[in-house]
Amino acid sequence: MVVTRFPPSPTGHLHLGGARTALFNWLFARHNKGKFILRFEDTDRERSKPEYVDSIISALKWLGLEWDEGPYFQSERIEIYQKYAKKLFEEGKAYYCECSKEVLEKKKEEMLKRGLKPRYDGTCRDKNLGPGEGRALRIKVPEIEEIIFEDLLRGKIVFPAEEIDDFIIMRSDGTPTYHFAVVIDDITMGITHVIRGDDHISNTPKQIIIYNALGVNPPEFAHIPMVLGSDGARLSKRHGAKSVLEYKEAGFLPKALINYLARLGWGYGDQEYFTVEELIEKFDLQSVNLSPARFDQDKLLAINAYWIKNSDNKYLLEHLKYFLKSYDLDKFSEEYLLSAIETVKTRSKTLVEMAEMIEFYLVEEVSYDLDGAKKFLVSEIKPLLQKIVEDLEEIPLENEKKFEEYFRELSEKSGIKLKNIAQAVRVALTGKAVSPSLFEIMKVLGKERVEKRLKRALDFIESQR
Structure with a gap:
């Protein structure tokens, strides 16, 4: 599996x-x-x-x-790593090193001065040291020419073995190094495929050396581009x-x-x-x-x-609730919320935008954008808003074509541009000059909410005199 x-x-x-x-x-x-x-x-x-x-x-x-x-x-598996480390030591595949950080740093500096790539020189490899304070456990890298593994994406990858020294697998404080812990975890957890970034390619040879020392076949590797x-x-x-x-x-x-x-x-x-x-x-x-x-x-x-545009409205509602925590959504029916979402989903690039767009459906009184209100909620529009309130029961909210005909007739009889009437109603219902279509809004809000908001807009016009 x-x-x-x-x-x-x-x-x-x-x-x-x-x-x-x-x-x-x-x-x-x-x-x-x-x-x-x-x-x-x-x-x-x-x-x-x-x-x-x-x-x-x-x-x-x-x-x-x-x-x-x-x-x-x-951090909870240290004993497991120590058990495998002990096995490698007892089988002669790893050895303890007592070289201090200072000594190792000095060796590194000397190699750099000689133009060599820094690597551990095997000072403690044949000392037969046992565990002790200040001693780290190093793996014995076998004397081979190259390490080869087959990457599922890149094919055969070859590393010169001479570039790898006897690296530490357990630190002197008893904790594992990255390479050792990863290998032991992957063995004990039965990992069959290691899919990781290609910045890990250079780590793979050391890990293969540990697998081989333990007599375990490595998993399949696939290194994906960054x-x-x-x-x-x-x-x-x-x-x-x-x-x-x-x-x-x-x-x-x-x-x-x-x-x-x-x-x-x-x-x-x-x-x-x-x-x-x-x-x-x-x-x-x-x-x-x-x-x-x-x-x-x-x-x-x-x-x-x-x-957002192509998702089920119930799915959107579940994720949208996170952005509507300040509203008491329980007082609205699910049908109402889903219908509201339907009117804004094609206009929203993010759920944050959707939450902002849907706000006017969730408040008792909308907050007017003052520039829009002063521009469209004017005295000449007042008789038309009153007419719409009087006609609410007759306005066909189930038939978009007849709905548009009603507003066109209103425009023709009053001599006021349809756009100005629509914008006034839009600001009255949503507080904004940009929103979904009036037909969609009024259909979702329902006649009771529409009437209440139109009457408030009339009060606003009256207050501006």
Whole structure:
């Protein structure tokens, strides 16, 4: 069975690059009916924070990337690493080193002076030292010419073994180094496929050496290209990229962000928009592009607008509620809220915009945009607003064509431009000069609310005299 993992370090929030790596691992596992495991590489005690653990978990849940096992924490697995380290030492595949930091730094300086690449010279390799204070455990790198592994995306990758020295796998304080902890985790968790950024390619030879020392076949590796900014530099905040939860706050739908992240370096023909179900069905590693993907904020916004426009209103309501916490939504029927959403969904690029647009449906009294009110709620329009109030019972809110005919007749009989009448009614009902169509608004608000708001507009006109 396919088993993948996402192993973030809780030293910051989940950003787009990490979220895409998590998504590719999740999609590959789901496509192959396998398992997706979450674990935290939190052995950096100074930089790892519980609030980042919570933030990453919240981001993954919001995206819908639920895991099948975990979360595991490396900080809780120290005994497991120590057990495997002891095994390697007892089998003569690792040895203790008593060289201090000062000694190692001096050796490094001397090699640099001689024009050599700094590497450990094996001083303690044959000393037969046992464990002790200040001693780190190093793995014995075998005397081979090269390390070869087959990358699922890039084919055969070859590293000269001479570039790798006897590296430390357990520090003198008894904690594992990154390479050792990762390998032991992947072995004990049964990981079959490691899908990660191509900045990890150089880590793979050391990890393969550990696998070989333990007599375990390595998992399959697939190193995906990094996500770059529009200028070709590594993606960062200066490119406008935010953390996943910041995108939530900015009013993006999780399925829109998932769609966009999947398309960053992966494709299926010319298809641009994918549901999560379609991504699971169609995702494969062979379609991952080896060229670095470039982040495009405008494209992400366009995809979000597409999914707002084409999503079920109940789905939108569930996500929109987050931005409407200051309103008592319980006093409105679900039918009313869904109808209100229908009138603004094609005009909204984000849920923040939608929340602002829908506000006038949720208040007892709208706040007038004063410029619009003074321009359109004028004395000459007062008789027409009174006429509309009197005719409310007769105005056909179920027939858009007859509704428009009513307002055209009103314009013709009064000699006032249809646009000015419509804008006055619009400001009266919404407080703004820009909104969905009057027909849509009046149909959703209902005659009782419409009457109340028109009468208030009449009072406003009277107060301006």
